[in-house]
Amino acid sequence: MSHNYKMTRAYNEQNWITSIDDVQRGLKCNCTCVDCGSQLIAKKGAVQANHFAHAPDDQKAKHCKWSYETELHLLAKEVLNNNKKLTIPIGNFDPYNFTLIFDNVDIETPIDNSKRIPDVIGYSKGEQILIEIAVSHFCGAEKTSEYRRLNKNAIEFDFSNFVPTSEVITLEEVSDLFENSNAKWLSIAPAGFIGELCHAHERQSIKDLMFERKEFLKKYENEKASLYSAVTLLKEQLQDLSYTKNNLELIVKNDEEKIRSAYRKEYKGLVENIKYASQKLAQINENIASRSNLKNEIDEYEARLRSELNFKNQDLINKKKKLLEDINQLNSVKNFTIKENKESAIKAIQKEKKLLVEQFNKSLESEVSELSFRKLKLESEIVQLYEDRDAVQLLVNEKELLLESITVQKYEIESERERLELLEKSIIKQNRLYLNAAKNIERITPDLKELTRKGGIPWPFTHDLVDELSKEIKP
Numbered sequence: 001m002s003h004n005y006k007m008t009r010a011y012n013e014q015n016w017i018t019s020i021d022d023v024q025r026g027l028k029c030n031c032t033c034v035d036c037g038s039q040l041i042a043k044k045g046a047v048q049a050n051h052f053a054h055a056p057d058d059q060k061a062k063h064c065k066w067s068y069e070t071e072l073h074l075l076a077k078e079v080l081n082n083n084k085k086l087t088i089p090i091g092n093f094d095p096y097n098f099t100l101i102f103d104n105v106d107i108e109t110p111i112d113n114s115k116r117i118p119d120v121i122g123y124s125k126g127e128q129i130l131i132e133i134a135v136s137h138f139c140g141a142e143k144t145s146e147y148r149r150l151n152k153n154a155i156e157f158d159f160s161n162f163v164p165t166s167e168v169i170t171l172e173e174v175s176d177l178f179e180n181s182n183a184k185w186l187s188i189a190p191a192g193f194i195g196e197l198c199h200a201h202e203r204q205s206i207k208d209l210m211f212e213r214k215e216f217l218k219k220y221e222n223e224k225a226s227l228y229s230a231v232t233l234l235k236e237q238l239q240d241l242s243y244t245k246n247n248l249e250l251i252v253k254n255d256e257e258k259i260r261s262a263y264r265k266e267y268k269g270l271v272e273n274i275k276y277a278s279q280k281l282a283q284i285n286e287n288i289a290s291r292s293n294l295k296n297e298i299d300e301y302e303a304r305l306r307s308e309l310n311f312k313n314q315d316l317i318n319k320k321k322k323l324l325e326d327i328n329q330l331n332s333v334k335n336f337t338i339k340e341n342k343e344s345a346i347k348a349i350q351k352e353k354k355l356l357v358e359q360f361n362k363s364l365e366s367e368v369s370e371l372s373f374r375k376l377k378l379e380s381e382i383v384q385l386y387e388d389r390d391a392v393q394l395l396v397n398e399k400e401l402l403l404e405s406i407t408v409q410k411y412e413i414e415s416e417r418e419r420l421e422l423l424e425k426s427i428i429k430q431n432r433l434y435l436n437a438a439k440n441i442e443r444i445t446p447d448l449k450e451l452t453r454k455g456g457i458p459w460p461f462t463h464d465l466v467d468e469l470s471k472e473i474k475p
Helices: 059-063 068-083 142-151 170-180 195-454 465-473
Strands: 009-011 017-019 040-043 050-056 085-090 098-102 104-107 120-124 129-136 153-158 182-187
Touching: 009 068, 017 170, 068 085, 068 104, 068 120, 068 129, 068 170, 085 129, 085 170, 085 182, 085 195, 098 120, 098 195, 129 182, 129 195
Parallel strands: 129 153
Antiparallel strands: 009 017, 040 050, 085 098, 104 120, 120 129, 153 182
């Protein structure tokens, strides 16, 4: 699957994973790619979201395998390291959620007695929790078996269906993903806090299943008894039906002779009906013969009608010829009249056409002049827009320069603040040493005075010894 997401994490100068929000713009970020090690550019502008991009002239970038999965893994580890907590399922069957609070979190650290390096190791109440994050590659059987052999608490979170809402994956999205994604235990330690919770939940689940099984078996036995009683009832009904069948067969056998005599009577009736139908058919044939004579008479009458029709058709043809001659005469008169009317109509149309052309030309000239005026106005507005755009661009450039200056000043202030913090620590340390020395001097001052007195040496200090030495020590 292809993802067009941006890179927001990289190695800084100290080879630590850093965020795009914590570095300077451009090549000043001094960052390298977490995959190929090539130089990166920090792109921080107003249009696109802040992100890293490979330098175009770096040859290492051609072989870079950074992907959306790389970014998601880094952000997931960062979320766990920052939040120090994780919601886990307790149990494998009908689990409930439990929130672990971590005392400490290790990233990409090998586990004891193994070369396996889980994504994250969390420590809670003295226990290790190995956390694996799966996007496209899930833990295989070999890795799972080794975790179980080592009696480790190992859990895998399924991020394969995660779809970010923008081109940059945010920490809030990944934090929500931990709360709502599928998680399964690869291995659960036989002892310990988590193991006790999981095993207690599983034991309770087994008890619940056993109770449900007993209830189911009880219900099954009740239904079984009910079915047995229903089967017994059906058997009794089947015996009753068999008895009824035998009785019906006896009744049919006794009534068979009666049915046969009834069929004989019906057969005789059918034979009589056939004889009657044959007589009716003979009468119909006689009627057909008489109607054939009537058909001959109808044919003769039809011949007479045809002769009369031919005579009338000839008369109609003659009338049609005369009518066509009259129509031709009328057409010649009509054509002459139409010709005269057509000439006058053409003159009127040409006059009207000329008038319309003049009106159209006047209207066109006015519209052309109006469009020319509007064109000049638009050109002036476009020039003004270009000037406004240049002014805005100058303002944007000034703002960007000011922002860069502020960033540099911020960096200098941070450096000065760090220097002052170090100086303050040094002064505190010197004051502490001074106090210790003052206490020691006060403690030995009586002994020194006694030694000088016994030696006949006058006490060389006019004031308290600590105050005299303070003049030299304090700035």
